[in-house]
Every structure is written in C-alpha cells, then in structure tokens.
Amino acid sequence: MNAEEIRIIISRLSALGYQEENLPSKENFLLLQKEEPFKQKLIIIGNSLQLAEEWRSFIIQAVLTKRSPRFPIVVGIIIFSHGEDRVEKTTLDYIAETPWVEVIWEEVGNKLVIRKPHFRWEIEDKVVFLASRHLQLLREQERTKAKEEVRLYPQPWLTYFLLMLNLAVFLVEIILGGSNKIGVLIQLGAKYNPRIWMGEYWRLLTPLLLHAGWEHFLFNSIALLQLGTLVERLFGKVRFFWIYLLSGIFGSVASALFRADTISVGASGAIFGLLGGLVYFSIRKPFTAKKLFGRNLWIMLGINLMLGFIIPGIDYTGHLGGLVGGLLSAYTVGLGENDAIPNRWVWMVILLVVLTFSTKTALTPPQNNWHLSLEEGRIALERGDETLAREKLEQSYTLNPRFKMTQKMLAGVYLEQGYRALDKDELDEAVLYLEKSQDLDRGRRETKNQLLKAYLYRGFNRYNSGEINGAEEDCLKGIALNEKIEGFHYILGAVYYRQNRIQEAIREIEQVLKINPDNKNAQALLEELKRIETEENS
Numbered sequence: 041m042n043a044e045e046i047r048i049i050i051s052r053l054s055a056l057g058y059q060e061e062n063l064p065s066k067e068n069f070l071l072l073q074k075e076e077p078f079k080q081k082l083i084i085i086g087n088s089l090q091l092a093e094e095w096r097s098f099i100i101q102a103v104l105t106k107r108s109p110r111f112p113i114v115v116g117i118i119i120f121s122h123g124e125d126r127v128e129k130t131t132l133d134y135i136a137e138t139p140w141v142e143v144i145w146e147e148v149g150n151k152l153v154i155r156k157p158h159f160r161w162e163i164e165d166k167v168v169f170l171a172s173r174h175l176q177l178l179r180e181q182e183r184t185k186a187k188e189e190v191r192l193y194p195q196p197w198l199t200y201f202l203l204m205l206n207l208a209v210f211l212v213e214i215i216l217g218g219s220n221k222i223g224v225l226i227q228l229g230a231k232y233n234p235r236i237w238m239g240e241y242w243r244l245l246t247p248l249l250l251h252a253g254w255e256h257f258l259f260n261s262i263a264l265l266q267l268g269t270l271v272e273r274l275f276g277k278v279r280f281f282w283i284y285l286l287s288g289i290f291g292s293v294a295s296a297l298f299r300a301d302t303i304s305v306g307a308s309g310a311i312f313g314l315l316g317g318l319v320y321f322s323i324r325k326p327f328t329a330k331k332l333f334g335r336n337l338w339i340m341l342g343i344n345l346m347l348g349f350i351i352p353g354i355d356y357t358g359h360l361g362g363l364v365g366g367l368l369s370a371y372t373v374g375l376g377e378n379d380a381i382p383n384r385w386v387w388m389v390i391l392l393v394v395l396t397f398s399t400k401t402a403l404t405p406p407q408n409n410w411h412l413s414l415e416e417g418r419i420a421l422e423r424g425d426e427t428l429a430r431e432k433l434e435q436s437y438t439l440n441p442r443f444k445m446t447q448k449m450l451a452g453v454y455l456e457q458g459y460r461a462l463d464k465d466e467l468d469e470a471v472l473y474l475e476k477s478q479d480l481d482r483g484r485r486e487t488k489n490q491l492l493k494a495y496l497y498r499g500f501n502r503y504n505s506g507e508i509n510g511a512e513e514d515c516l517k518g519i520a521l522n523e524k525i526e527g528f529h530y531i532l533g534a535v536y537y538r539q540n541r542i543q544e545a546i547r548e549i550e551q552v553l554k555i556n557p558d559n560k561n562a563q564a565l566l567e568e569l570k571r572i573e574t575e576e577n578s
Contacts (some may be wrong), residue, residue: 197269239266287313294361309362316366410439
C-alpha cells in the first residue's frame with residue numbers, strides 16, 4: 041500500500057477514537073492510541089521490510105512510553121507489504137509471541153488479513169476489513185481508468201452543415217409566409233398525423249428541418265452547435281449522423297403515437313438523441329465523461345425533460361422518443377475503436393424491433409377515417425370556404441369527438457361565425473355559435489369575451505321586449521362567466537324588481553354599486569327598492 045492508502049486506514053481507525061501519536065522511530069513505524077474503560081489499546085503500523093528485532097524494539101518503546109499505571113495495555117499490529125515482499129514467517133511468529141500483542145493484520149494480495157485474532161478487537165477488525173475492501177475498489181477503478189482509451193475524431197463539419205441546412209429551410213418558411221403559420225409548416229412537412237395517415241410517411245423525417253419561430257430556431261441551433269460538435273468528435277461523422285437521424289425519426293414516431301393531436305416541428309428529438317449518445321458515452325467511458333462534463337450532462341438532461349412537461353406547447357413525447365432512440369442508436373454503433381461490446385448485434389435487433397413496431401402502429405390510419413374529413417375541413421378553411429369547413433369538421437367531430445385538433449379547428453369556425461352574427465345583431469345565432477365554440481375550446485379568451493358581449497346584448501334586448509325569463513337566463517349565464525360585469529347585475533336586478541323579488545333585486549343592485557359606486561341609475565333604483573322593502577316590512 042502507498043502512503044495515501046495507509047492514511048485512509050488511519051482515518052477509519054480515527055473514527056473509532058484512535059489518535060496518532062508522535063513517537064520518534066528511524067524504522068518509520070506509526071503508532072495509534074485509544075483509551076477504553078479498564079484498558080489501553082495501541083495499534084502499531086509497519087511494513088514487511090522491518091526486521092523482527094526492529095518490531096520488538098518499537099513495541100517495547102511504545103508500551104513503556106504510553107502505558108498508564110491505571111489500566112493494562114494491549115497492542116494490535118498492522119503489517120503492510122512492500123511491493124511484492126511479504127513479511128517473513130519467523131518475523132510474524134516472533135511478533136505474535138511478543139507480550140502485549142493480541143491481534144495482527146497482514147496485507148496479503150492487496151487486502152488486510154487477520155493473522156492473530158482476539159475477541160477484544162472485533163470492532164477494529166470490521167473497520168480494517170471495510171477499509172481494505174474500499175481500497176480494493178479504488179484500485180480497481182484506477183486500473184479501469186488507466187485502461188480507458190478515448191479517440192477524438194477530426195474536427196466536426198457535419199454539425200455545421202446541418203446548422204446551415206436548418207437555416208436555409210427556416211428562410212424558406214419566412215419567404216412562404218412565416219415560420220409560425222400552421223399552413224406553411226404543414227406544406228413544408230410538419231409532423232401532422234392526418235397527412236401521415238394519408239400516406240405522406242416522409243413527414244416522420246422532415247420535421248427535423250423545420251422550426252416554429254425565431255426563438256425555437258435559435259434555441260435548437262445553439263443546442264445542436266454545443267452537443268453536435270461534441271458528439272461528432274466522440275463518435276465520428278458517420279456514427280454521429282446515424283444517431284442524429286434515428287433519434288429524429290424516433291422522436292417523430294413517438295409524437296405521432298402519443299401526441300397525434302399536435303402539429304410538431306423542430307430538431308428537438310434529434311438533439312435529445314445526442315444527449316442519449318452522451319449518456320451511452322458516460323456508461324462506456326465514465327472517467328473521461330466525468331472529466332468532460334461531470335454532472336452537467338445529467339443536470340441539463342433533467343432540466344430539459346422537466347421543462348418539456350411544464351411548458352405548454354412543447355412536445356415532450358418527441359423529446360423522450362429522441363432520447364431513447366439516441367441511446368439505442370449509440371449502442372448499435374458504439375464509439376468505434378476501444379469500445380468493443382459482445383453481441384452488439386443484439387442492440388441492433390432491439391432497435392429494429394422497437395422502430396418497426398412503433399412506426400407501423402403510428403402509420404396505421406383510424407378505422408372510420410375521420411381524419412379525411414378533418415383534412416378536407418382544414419383545406420376548406422385555408423381557401424376561406426367556412427361553410428364547407430364547418431360541414432367537414434362537424435363530420436370529423438361526430439366520428440371522433442375526442443381529437444383536440446378537430447375541436448380547436450371547429451371552435452375557431454364557430455367563433456368566426458358567432459362574431460359575424462354578433463356584428464349583424466343576429467343575437468340568437470351569435471349565442472348559438474359562440475356557446476358551441478366555448479364548449480369545444482374553453483381556454484380561448486376571445487370566445488369568452490364575445491360570448492359575454494352576446495349574452496349582455498341579448499339580455500338587454502330581451503328585457504326591453506318583455507322576455508323577462510330569457511333576460512334572467514342570459515344574465516345568469518354571463519355572471520357565471522364573469523361576475524365583475526355590472527351590466528348583468530343591473531339587468532338582473534331590474535328583472536327581479538319587475539318580478540317583485542325585492543330582496544334579490546337589492547342584492548344585485550348592491551353588487552352593481554360595488555363594481556361601480558358612481559352608477560346614478562343603480563343608486564336611484566336601490567333607494568326605490570329599499571323604500572318598497574321598508575313598506576312591506578311595516
């Protein structure tokens with residue numbers, strides 16, 4: 041054992057209460073001391089080159105110097121080997137027969153073995169054994185580290201080519217009308233399940249080149265630049281491209297399987313695949329990986345996965361699919377030189393089975409073909425034919441009412457028709473379409489605002505025309521959507537006044553004045569209502 045390893049043994053014994061004593065010795069013995077109830081323990085550490093007489097001399101010196109007149113003294117011996125030299129048997133026997141010596145440990149084959157046991161030293165024996173085992177593991181790690189060879193491939197250029205290709209496609213998106221326009225993205229090959237089910241299987245690959253907005257493009261470009269150059273240097277160009285391409289396809293397939301109701305673009309799946317490749321590198325070359333990126337890889341992976349679940353609009357299934365695809369792809373090709381894995385073909389079989397089964401499932405269209413009506417409705421919307429769009433979207437919704445994309449498109453059509461009806465004062469038709477839109481997409485604020493306006497206008501008209509019950513219904517529906525609009529409370533208070541429901545009328549008019557204390561009409565009406573209430577109570 042070297043000096044550092046001996047210090048590790050001493051630190052473990054120090055945890056039991058042993059203190060290192062400074063006793064001059066030209067033979068470089070080390071002495072530890074500990075006092076226990078009714079006895080005093082010494083541990084003497086030496087090596088296999090020291091002679092029997094030197095051991096005897098130091099033991100006597102230690103006992104005479106450190107012993108206490110109150111307690112008996114006992115001694116334990118630890119003998120480390122010097123290189124391949126073992127302590128001579130005669131020396132070992134001589135030490136064992138020396139007075140005070142109760143226990144002896146000897147280093148044999150890079151581990152400490154007890155040669156003379158004693159019941160009083162059972163705790164120390166366990167500590168020495170565990171420390172010795174720990175040192176064995178450290179040596180094994182050092183041997184593995186010494187054997188770990190990593191080849192860095194030539195400077196990357198394929199990553200820069202992919203970046204320029206992404207930029208060129210992004211500029212095409214802008215020229216065609218904007219990178220945030222759904223129609224442009226679908227036209228250029230976004231992952232869009234209805235078209236995939238109609239036979240456009242290339243949409244599992246083309247989303248890698250598309251991006252929705254400058255932020256999306258810049259974020260993915262920076263990530264590709266950082267990760268791509270590193271993975272290309274560690275795996276080589278061909279293996280890097282294999283991982284990137286397969287990961288992107290895996291991400292698109294996962295998105296088509298589990299997020300069929302979303303339109304997805306971006307190289308995020310492929311970029312997560314590069315992270316999967318680095319995970320493989322960390323498994324195969326742990327010491328080099330620790331030097332290169334330490335914990336940063338796992339922190340980055342954890343943060344990005346968490347953001348995928350938290351931030352709306354991120355296709356987290358594509359990220360997870362890309363990560364799995366990158367790890368499997370890396371296992372199929374490895375790092376090249378100095379990275380031999382027995383039966384690597386098994387990983388290729390696993391990858392092919394997973395990819396084939398998942399892709400076949402993703403490409404299989406729905407049995408009742410509701411997606412055909414959805415696509416016809418979407419195309420009709422792009423042409424501005426709202427009548428045909430509504431007909432086809434309603435047909436698709438009837439066949440599959442759970443598909444969110446259909447819900448949002450149909451809700452948009454209903455909103456537009458409700459908005460136009462409201463503009464023409466066709467209030468019944470406006471409420472009808474806006475309620476349908478609200479039922480399909482409750483998160484759209486514009487629909488809620490237009491529906492509130494329709495309820496308020498129709499409630500006012502109904503009140504003036506004598507449709508008291510209808511006015512009450514509209515006001516209650518409006519208050520359910522937003523109780524802070526004074527108009528609903530005022531009309532409702534007037535309705536209750538005409539129905540002679542005085543206390544309810546007072547409650548609604550008081551609510552009006554809470555919202556707008558300066559409302560003169562409400563103040564006057566409240567005075568009248570309270571006068572009537574007083575007369576009824578008197």
